[in-house]
Amino acid sequence: MSWTDERIATLKKMWESGSTASQIADQLGGVSRNAVIGKAHRLGLKSRPSPVKASDGKAAKKSPSATAKPAPKKTAPAAAKPAAPAAAPRQPATPPAPTPAPTPAPKAASSTPSQPMPNPSSDLSKIVSVGPGGFLRQGPGDQQAPIPPAPPRRLVPAKPSPEIADKTSLLDLSDRVCRWPMGHPGEPDFHFCGEAVNPGFPYCVEHCGRAYQAQLPRGARRPPPPLPFGGPRVR
DNA sequence: CCCTGATTCGC
């Protein structure tokens, strides 16, 4: 597989929306998680909350190479391990660089001292949800707040009309049928939901529930946001 | 062990 513009676009969107590299790789298909990460970095996408980078809260996060072990295996460059004393002399002093962690946190309240946690999920606060095909849905930005009518919670049982037998193709789309994609573009059975839309929305009631997710109170918000994409194969 | 992302380096 090659990195077409489309695939790169999807990669970017998902990466920025907080999807894990694995999810992205799975979604794209034909590429490994590593490929995704590698590509993301090559694209200049910034590292997101990575489990492995907490170089301590004090150490300047600069010079990532020097820290770990830049020359581990393969071609074993310099001798073996620095068993001998005199640690690595290089390491450009790197001054404290306190990095005045912004986020003044107006009301400190009962905040644990060692818990900066301003925005772990980062942009998450802005993104309402991720729609089908990897398109991000955002809040007030370029799209008015979704969810004008009816309270968000509680979805309708969703009744898949009996006759979707004849898949709804792109050509069958209209203002009145649900445009939620079923499957993945390119696949032989790729089609659209085709169910009657929820008046005022491009999707049926069921899929509106997927497309428009209420911004839950900060409290109870579990893991991730991204789910669609047909990732876990919804159907 | 599983997961995660980061990095390196041969291709």
Place this chain on the structure above:
DNA sequence: GCGAATCAGG
């Protein structure tokens, strides 16, 4: 540019 191999933290 690509991605497997490898590393390292959770």
